[in-house]
Amino acid sequence: xxxxxxxxxxxxxxxxxxxxxxxxxxxxxxxxxxxxxxxxxxxxxxxxxxxxxxxxxxxxxxxxxxxxxxxxxxxxxxxxxxxxxxxxxxxxxxxxxxxxxxxxxxxxxxxxxxxxxxxxxxxxxxxxxxxxxxxxxxxxxxxxxxxxxxxxxxxxxxxxxxxxxxxxxxxxxxx
Numbered sequence: 001x002x003x004x005x006x007x008x009x010x011x012x013x014x015x016x017x018x019x020x021x022x023x024x025x026x027x028x029x030x031x032x033x034x035x036x037x038x039x040x041x042x043x044x045x046x047x048x049x050x051x052x053x054x055x056x057x058x059x060x061x062x063x064x065x066x067x068x069x070x071x072x073x074x075x076x077x078x079x080x081x082x083x084x085x086x087x088x089x090x091x092x093x094x095x096x097x098x099x100x101x102x103x104x105x106x107x108x109x110x111x112x113x114x115x116x117x118x119x120x121x122x123x124x125x126x127x128x129x130x131x132x133x134x135x136x137x138x139x140x141x142x143x144x145x146x147x148x149x150x151x152x153x154x155x156x157x158x159x160x161x162x163x164x165x166x167x168x169x170x171x172x173x174x175x
Contacts, residue, residue, distance in 0.1 A: 007122055015121075018046070019114055026107025034097045040158050043106075044151035047113060048073075051144040054117070058124055058131060059141070068138045069145040076149020077156065084157035091165030098158055113147035120144070 025043055051069065059065040083105055090099040120140045124131050131137055 007126075010125070011118075015118070018050075022046075022110040022114055023107070026110050029103040029106035032100065032102045034092070034099045036096055037098065037155075037159060037162060040098065040155050043110065044148065044155045047144075047148040047151055050117065051148045054121070054124075054144070055141065058128075059137060065137070065141060069141040072142040072145030073149035073152065076146040076151075077153035078149075079146075080150040080153020080155075081157045082153075083150070084154055089158065089161045091162040093162070093165050098162055100158070109147065109150060113144070116143050116147070 055065055055069055087101055131140055
């Protein structure tokens with residue numbers, strides 16, 4: 001039990017703030033609403049930046065680290081686009097807003113992504129050699145690239161629909 005207390009107390013405050021923000025975003029996404037593209041870009045940007053930061057910090061920039069992460073990011077982006085399939089989205093280009101339906105996938109996805117990243121962070125802090133083992137490095141890079149990619153893909157789906165909207169007026173969009 002001591003080690004759990006040690007892990008929790010040694011976790012930087014910004015990690016808890018990030019968790020609170022991600023939970024807040026996930027809860028808000030469960031209701032339909034209007035949102036700007038800038039706001040929609042925050043979670044993909046955060047998850048991508050966090051993944052890239054740890055990629056560089058833990059593994060360095062080399063083909064063996066970047067390629068699995070980029071592959072997982074691309075796969076995740078396709079999955080994110082797929083999650084938006086058939087969903088009606090209305091763009092208001094005059095106000096720069098997208099009206100989106102309720103999205104029940106955001107909260108579970110951010111919680112799983114955070115839990116994985118936190119777990120790998122703890123493992124890296126407690127036993128850095130573990131992440132250097134042939135199995136764990138690609139799992140770490142792949143899992144986080146996948147989750148960042150899902151949010152990147154969802155953002156791209158919203159962006160494409162926004163850009164397809166006719167002029168500055170409102171127009172319903174569907175894939």
